[in-house]
Amino acid sequence: MQLIPPDIEQYVSEQTDPVSPLLKRLEQETREKTPHPQMLSGPVEGRFLQMLIRLSGARNVLxxxxxxxxxALMMAEGLPENGEIVTLEIDDAYADIAARYFTISPYRNKIRLMRGPARNSLSTLPQQFFDFIFIDADKGSYGDYYEEGIRLIRRGGLITVDNALWNGKALQPDDDDSRAIARFNNLVKQDSRVEKVMLTIRDGIYLIRKK
Ligand SMILES: C[S@@+](CC[C@H](N)C(=O)[O-])C[C@H]1O[C@@H](n2cnc3c(N)ncnc32)[C@H](O)[C@@H]1O
Known part of the structure; x- marks a missing residue:
């Protein structure tokens, strides 16, 4: 199912600031060399995350x-001089591509890549340290990542979660991933520790602020 009609998506994209030539190259290489290039969030969501980071004045991003x-590159662009993004990836082939682009980016000093299962990396990070967290990994672990996110984010910080609509399947879950997303969405909805709004940007973004 296409959530937003293609002509509307196209228009939204055209009305949004274009990305740098480096990011265009990265999109192209991702299409050519990875089996699931649609996992890449894309220019509109990237600009949206960057805008949130600028507006909130976030300095420490996960x-x-x-x-x-x-x-990660889009978010790094939105950070202040002394800002840093820590980004977690389990797959070495993907991490190798990311690392190569980080190295040639003007934001290389603001990005720290941690390889390995996110759970392991998360357990080493300092509590209430982050201003902004973007959750966009394996859907079955969203509940765990969220609880870790609540531990790691400061009060007033933002947690953004990608694929909240899961191509519409969050409404009528019929497989493991869609059930995990639906369960996760209900967990957030009932969580009085946070304020939240779900947005229909791309595949759905859950925007969550820790009280
Ligand atoms: C949807 S993609 C992320 C897209 C990226 N944020 C972007 O916008 O370009 C999800 C990524 O999570 C990684 N991943 C899956 N399970 C993971 C785990 N347990 N720990 C760390 N990363 C994981 C996958 O290898 C994949 O690269």
Missing amino acids: EIGTFTGFS
Whole structure:
């Protein structure tokens, strides 16, 4: 199912600032060399995350699910001089592509890539340290990542979660991933520790603020 009609998506994209030539190259390489290039969040969501980071003044950012580094680079661009993004990736082939682009990016000093299962990396990170967290990895672990996110984010910080609509299947879950997303969405909905709003950007973004 296409959630938003293609002509509307196209228009939204055209009305949004374009990404740098480096990020265009990364998109192209991701399409050519990875089996699931659609995992890359893309220019509109990337600009949206970057805008949130600028507006909130976030300095310490955490991303769970680097893939080839597109969203990490977009978010790094929105950080202040002394800002840093820590990004977690389990798959070495994806992490190798990301690392290569991080190295040639003007934001290389702001990005720290941690390889390996996110759970292991998360357990080493300092409590209430982060201003902004982007969850975008394996859907079955969203509940765990969220609880870790609540531990790691400061009060007033933002947790953004990708694929909240899961191509519409969150409404009528019929497989493991869609059931995990639906369960996760209900967990957030009932969580009085946070304020939340779900947005229909791309595949759905859950925007969650820790009280
Ligand atoms: C949807 S992609 C991330 C897309 C990226 N944020 C972007 O916008 O370009 C999800 C990524 O999470 C990674 N991943 C899956 N399970 C993981 C785990 N247990 N720990 C860390 N990363 C994981 C996958 O290898 C994949 O690269």
